[in-house]
Amino acid sequence: xxxxxxxxxMQAVLYVAFAAVIGIFSTAPVYRHxxxxxxxxxxxxxxxxxxxxxxxxxxxxxxxxMAPNMRQEMDCPRERSPLTVxxxxxxxxxxxxxxxxxxxxxxxxxxxxxxxxxPAGEHRLTVRIDDSExxxxxxxxxxxxxxxxxxxxxxxxxxxxxxxxxxR
Amino acid sequence: xxxxxxxxxxxxxxxYPFPGAAGVLARVEAAFDRCFGAxxxxxxxxxxxxxxxxxxxxxxxxxxxxxFDTSVAGxxxxxxxxxxxxxxxxxxxxxxHRYASAAFAAVILLHVGCEFVRGxxxxxxxxxxxxxxxxxxxxxxxxxxxxxxxxDQLALxxxxxxxxxxDAAGVFGVSLARNFxxxxxxxxxxxxxxxxxxxxxxxxxxxxxxxxxxRLSRPETVPARALGAGTLAALLVLSLFAPVTSAGxxxxxxAEPALALDWFYLAPHALMYETSPGALWAxxxxxxxxxxxxxxxxxxxxPAVARVDPANCNGCxxxxxxxxxxxxxxxxxxxxxxxAELAVVxxxxxxxxxxxxxxxxxxxxxxxxxxxxxxxxxxxxxxxxLRETLQSELARLSGPARxxxxxxxxxxxxxxxxxxxxxxxxxxxxxxxxxxFVEFALRNGAHGVVVATCPEDGCAYRLGGRWTQxxxxxxxxxxxxxxxPREQMRVVACAPHEAADLRRAVEALxxxxxxxxxxxxxxxx
Numbered sequence: 001x002x003x004x005x006x007x008x009x010m011q012a013v014l015y016v017a018f019a020a021v022i023g024i025f026s027t028a029p030v031y032r033h034x035x036x037x038x039x040x041x042x043x044x045x046x047x048x049x050x051x052x053x054x055x056x057x058x059x060x061x062x063x064x065x066m067a068p069n070m071r072q073e074m075d076c077p078r079e080r081s082p083l084t085v086x087x088x089x090x091x092x093x094x095x096x097x098x099x100x101x102x103x104x105x106x107x108x109x110x111x112x113x114x115x116x117x118x119p120a121g122e123h124r125l126t127v128r129i130d131d132s133e134x135x136x137x138x139x140x141x142x143x144x145x146x147x148x149x150x151x152x153x154x155x156x157x158x159x160x161x162x163x164x165x166x167x168r
Numbered sequence: 169x170x171x172x173x174x175x176x177x178x179x180x181x182x183x184y185p186f187p188g189a190a191g192v193l194a195r196v197e198a199a200f201d202r203c204f205g206a207x208x209x210x211x212x213x214x215x216x217x218x219x220x221x222x223x224x225x226x227x228x229x230x231x232x233x234x235x236f237d238t239s240v241a242g243x244x245x246x247x248x249x250x251x252x253x254x255x256x257x258x259x260x261x262x263x264x265h266r267y268a269s270a271a272f273a274a275v276i277l278l279h280v281g282c283e284f285v286r287g288x289x290x291x292x293x294x295x296x297x298x299x300x301x302x303x304x305x306x307x308x309x310x311x312x313x314x315x316x317x318x319x320d321q322l323a324l325x326x327x328x329x330x331x332x333x334x335d336a337a338g339v340f341g342v343s344l345a346r347n348f349x350x351x352x353x354x355x356x357x358x359x360x361x362x363x364x365x366x367x368x369x370x371x372x373x374x375x376x377x378x379x380x381x382x383r384l385s386r387p388e389t390v391p392a393r394a395l396g397a398g399t400l401a402a403l404l405v406l407s408l409f410a411p412v413t414s415a416g417x418x419x420x421x422x423a424e425p426a427l428a429l430d431w432f433y434l435a436p437h438a439l440m441y442e443t444s445p446g447a448l449w450a451x452x453x454x455x456x457x458x459x460x461x462x463x464x465x466x467x468x469x470x471p472a473v474a475r476v477d478p479a480n481c482n483g484c485x486x487x488x489x490x491x492x493x494x495x496x497x498x499x500x501x502x503x504x505x506x507x508a509e510l511a512v513v514x515x516x517x518x519x520x521x522x523x524x525x526x527x528x529x530x531x532x533x534x535x536x537x538x539x540x541x542x543x544x545x546x547x548x549x550x551x552x553x554l555r556e557t558l559q560s561e562l563a564r565l566s567g568p569a570r571x572x573x574x575x576x577x578x579x580x581x582x583x584x585x586x587x588x589x590x591x592x593x594x595x596x597x598x599x600x601x602x603x604x605f606v607e608f609a610l611r612n613g614a615h616g617v618v619v620a621t622c623p624e625d626g627c628a629y630r631l632g633g634r635w636t637q638x639x640x641x642x643x644x645x646x647x648x649x650x651x652x653p654r655e656q657m658r659v660v661a662c663a664p665h666e667a668a669d670l671r672r673a674v675e676a677l678x679x680x681x682x683x684x685x686x687x688x689x690x691x692x693x
Contacts, residue, residue: 016405036425155421157349
């Protein structure tokens with residue numbers, strides 16, 4: 001072992017180096033996950049689609065084949081339609097997804113989440129959602145110009161009970 | 169080239185996966201020994217240092233929890249108040265909490281790396297290694313959740329990034345990231361979950377740490393006072409000079425484009441955004457599987473374990489006391505003598521170091537039996553065979569200063585010193601050497617004996633060097649007898665690259681012998 005004063009000095013130097021490494025990498029280097037002139041677009045929803053098929057009346061023969069305690073006159077399938085969504089910015093398609101409903105019986109909500117860093121500024125934002133297999137094409141559309149400041153997060157949600165496609 | 173790579177076939181030599189890295193590590197440790205001394209050398213006590221840092225984090229965390237407001241509206245303000253309203257108490261504690269956590273992560277990484285380089289993951293050590301793998305994740309999880317409690321922009325970024333990563337696994341059925349979509353999405357109940365996780369995960373971590381050291385005999389969970397105090401002082405000074413501050417309050421509608429990440433815990437977020445959540449899952453899975461598979465690397469090298477000879481075992485318990493991995497238990501002796509015990513070796517726990525054979529009182533080479541059979545012995549290197557080798561080495565020695573070097577297979581290679589006046593004998597571990605071998609050599613023609621062990625607190629088998637020193641100093645059974653002249657003996661604790669230290673010790677004994685001979689000639693005219 002080195003002489004005591006030298007050893008103590010070396011210890012001090014090494015402890016300072018240890019503290020410096022801990023201190024520096026606790027805050028640096030700064031991580032930039034968005035450019036200065038970018039905003040963030042989040043497209044997310046968790047909604048059940050419309051019922052995949054309408055209720056129908058069972059025939060007498062069908063009812064006869066069923067157990068007496070199960071004889072319901074109306075047959076209403078639980079399965080939901082998948083949700084198809086399109087998101088485009090200034091005419092460029094950012095996302096097009098078809099999201100299946102959750103659950104073994106496919107009767108749960110369709111859930112989607114995606115984030116898109118986009119340039120800040122004014123944009124033509126178009127969102128189209130199809131939540132019913134019984135309707136041809138997109139039955140919910142929102143198309144308007146939005147202004148996104150740098151660092152702004154715009155959330156695009158979907159809730160038919162609150163007006164359909166929502167910007168937050 | 170690291171010395172042990174050349175001796176890979178010798179009994180007792182640990183199989184190093186990367187001999188070059190092991191050599192570099194040994195040199196770094198030796199350099200730190202010169203500054204800190206072995207007892208306070210952080211490289212030799214990373215596990216104990218980890219425990220020390222954990223307790224610093226716990227104690228500072230308890231203080232923070234007392235004043236913490238566990239609500240969405242109050243969390244940021246209560247943490248900020250620590251720094252602004254009581255900088256010398258709360259601010260200091262907050263900084264200490266965070267820096268000690270970062271140091272804890274750094275020490276864990278170094279501990280894993282060093283133990284891997286030292287080859288301590290296979291054989292009987294598999295359990296300790298495997299039980300350490302989930303601790304890495306628990307430590308990481310504990311730290312990441314801790315960042316969320318501050319509820320600033322960094323907290324929101326980390327929480328969302330973590331949830332996006334979990335969502336990518338596709339097992340939850342719902343999107344967890346939606347819980348942070350808008351300011352209204354986060355409520356006080358979610359915050360209670362954060363607090364629960366930040367207390368629950370460290371508790372699980374502590375339980376895991378206890379399991380991790382369960383198979384070690386005399387586990388080291390408290391570092392030397394100098395190391396503990398030095399580390400705490402360094403973190404306190406850092407906390408004073410660079411107090412931790414919060415980013416702005418969390419705002420789900422505004423992203424902070426540049427964030428001062430704590431790279432010890434939050435680096436995975438950056439990796440995920442630079443690649444994809446799937447890529448981060450792939451990295452995490454491959455790393456975990458690779459760590460978990462390490463014990464399979466050493467399966468082919470499983471050495472023979474210690475064997476007990478009931479006829480020669482008197483149940484003295486010395487091997488039981490000295491085994492570094494608790495592989496020996498005491499059972500009633502089959503000869504049915506009342507109270508007599510027999511040592512029993514658990515092969516699953518035995519690392520084949522031979523320390524038990526060195527502890528056995530029947531291992532003395534002075535026994536007058538033709539074939540020396542000991543109470544406990546290593547099949548690949550029996551004490552009887554070692555005695556025969558020593559006898560033949562002593563018989564061939566010539567010259568005015570005859571020196572015997574008793575070495576350790578994981579320390580300096582002593583065979584290189586063999587010459588007409590120098591004998592060399594390598595044990596599996598210095599702890600395998602019965603101290604009476606020193607006396608035996610001196611009484612049978614040697615003028616001096618040098619014992620080479622691994623560096624202090626750096627024994628490849630944890631406790632061999634310490635037990636050897638204590639036995640030779642008369643502090644631990646079996647003792648080296650008091651009548652053995654200590655001036656004719658040297659103990660050198662050195663790493664494989666420190667052959668010069670060993671040569672110096674041999675030369676010192678040789679010079680001493682020459683001076684003694686000259687003095688004798690003067691006396692006898």
